[in-house]
Amino acid sequence: MERILSLQDVRFTYTPDDADGRHAVDGVSFDMQAGEWIAVVGHNGSGKSTLARLMIGLLFPQEGTVGLFGDTLTEDNLWEKRSQMGMVFQNPDNQFVGATVQDDVAFALENNGIPFEEMTLRVRDALRQVKMDTFLDHEPQHLSGGQKQRVAIAGALALRPRLLILDEATSMLDPQGREEVIRVILELREKTGLSVISITHDLEEALLADRVVVMNGGRKFAEGTPQEVFLKGESLTALGLDLPFAMRLSALLGEQGIGTEPGTMTERKLVEQLWTLRSNR
Amino acid sequence: MDIALEQVGYTYAAGTPFQKQALHDVNVRIPSGSYTAIIGHTGSGKSTLLQHLNGLLKPTSGVVRIGETQVTKDTKGKQLKPIRRKVGIVFQFPEHQLFEENVLKDVMFGPLNFGVEEEEAKVRALRWLERVGLPEGTAEKSPFDLSGGQMRRVAIAGVLAMEPDVLVLDEPTAGLDPAGRKEIMDLFYELHGQQNLTTILVTHSMEDAARYADHMIVMHDGTDVLQGPPGEVFADAERLGEWRLGVPRTVSFQRLYEEGAGLPPGPPALTEEQLAAYLAADLGKGGGAS
DSSP states (O other): EEEEEEEEEEEEOOOOOTTTTSSSEEEEEEEEEEEEEEEEETTSSSSHHHHHHHTTTTSSSSSSEEETTTOOOOOTHHHHHHEEEEEOOGGGGOOOOOSSSHHHHHHHHTTOOHHHHHHHHHHHHHHHHOOOOOOOTTTGGGHHHHHHHHHHHHHHHOOOEEEEEEEETTTSOOHHHHHHHHHHHHHHHHOOOOEEEEEESSSHHHTSSEEEEEEEETEEEEEEOOOHHHTTTTTHHHOOOOHHHHHHHHHHHTTTTTOOOOOOHHHHHHHHHOOOOOHOO | OOOOEEEEEEEETSSSOOOHHHHHHHEEEEEOEEEEEEETTTTTTHHHHHTTTTTTOOSSSSEEEEEEEEEEEEGGGGGGGHHHHHHHOSSGGGGGOSSSSSSHHHHHHHHHHHTOOOOHHHHHHEEEEEEEEOOTTTTSOOOGOOOHHHHHHHHHHHHTTTTTTTEEEEEETTTTTTTHHHOOOOOOOHHHHHTTTEEEEOOOHHHHHHHSSSEEEETTTTTEEEEEHHHHHTTTTTHHHHHTOOOOHHHHHHHHHHHHTTTOSSSSSSSSSHHHHHHHHTTTTTOOOO
């Protein structure tokens, strides 16, 4: 397996001159293999956004290293590394530059000097992947939030990235919009084996990842499969995170004397257990 | 203070090629003291409706009654000022509207603007900053040195410091983390009870509507299609689906359970606690039947 990303004991503070200053990221290490989906979760102020900025070289660590595609990220190789990454940010309205959907997706390709013929193909292809290919000439401001974020993802995909970073890309969307975006990402991963890092506070979204990194106070609080991480239950709630619905409901049922299997995380599994309980009563 | 919209229509850019009818035949009543949730898909007209609640928009047809005041297309701007003092709106991402050099001035701005004396405005500002859960000393800071969650609270304190009778909340927790969302929603719910407020929540979250509201208005294609308590509104998932709306997660889980268990649909469970109690009763635990 190829290692896509490697963080080694990364420390970063926004106030380097203050000896007592708090480190926004304080000694974080983890690796990511090609094709993985990693969710980085944490409450506001946990250091997860700073971590994202370090991964894409918007910030450089004062200590430790960030490795991307086999090399340590430096000012010199920043642009070469960044050209292999796609990024989608939180606010769909802050990332539009084109007057139409297809212009917008083409923007970064033009900047990278991709020939026109190739560009047209890539734009169509990227929009097809996010199911927005019937909106080529639409004006971005008339799209719903979920549609806008899908176009933003297409813009990232058109660059054929090896790594897609989603920085709270679903947090401003309504439930339908969130579902649309998540469905598109799931499909993309299945079809193309794209590596994805999603920075989120939506634990239902984190459930879909291969691995979850939980941040708290600038440190890595937990890391593992969603199953391993969410078994920590209450200690995650104490960090201001919200457990998946099925787990919250299981806990409430426990208080009513109804025992379910520990670590039941999906609604489907929970309801099946309840049906069994019902037929056995 | 009762609010009622009668036969309200609103057309943007009337008489130009960009003319667009955003509202038509809207007839809604928001009872004084209620906690009313307005739901509707993107483009259903709920944001346009919201702007009629304190005279930011005047109806192009029909009447908006806000307490004793009537607003029609002919109402003069000057007459709207008292309404704006009584109806406070917390817009989406209200922190984008912070502008003063320090937090105290920002929160005092609203009350001063409505003629409250300087001293009183200051007392109010400090009281509300504390009430929304900001640490002491925040008042002297620049709003732009605060975290996003704290900025949101400052902006909310600014609306509360006007001490409105009606508080309109437009997606007040968008972009906050789960703990922050719950804190803010619980704060509004507490204030609703303590201050005798009429609270109007415009939301995409069916869970919040179910948990906090006692009255709901469903908007679709520019008009009201359903009004009633959450227990009624969320009873018919199919009809909500036609308006591109869903039911709270608790209700969809309840329906899934009922279907597999061969049960007829029961009254919708509006909170996770209600759902757990319902399931326990059906399974013969927790003091339920059988």
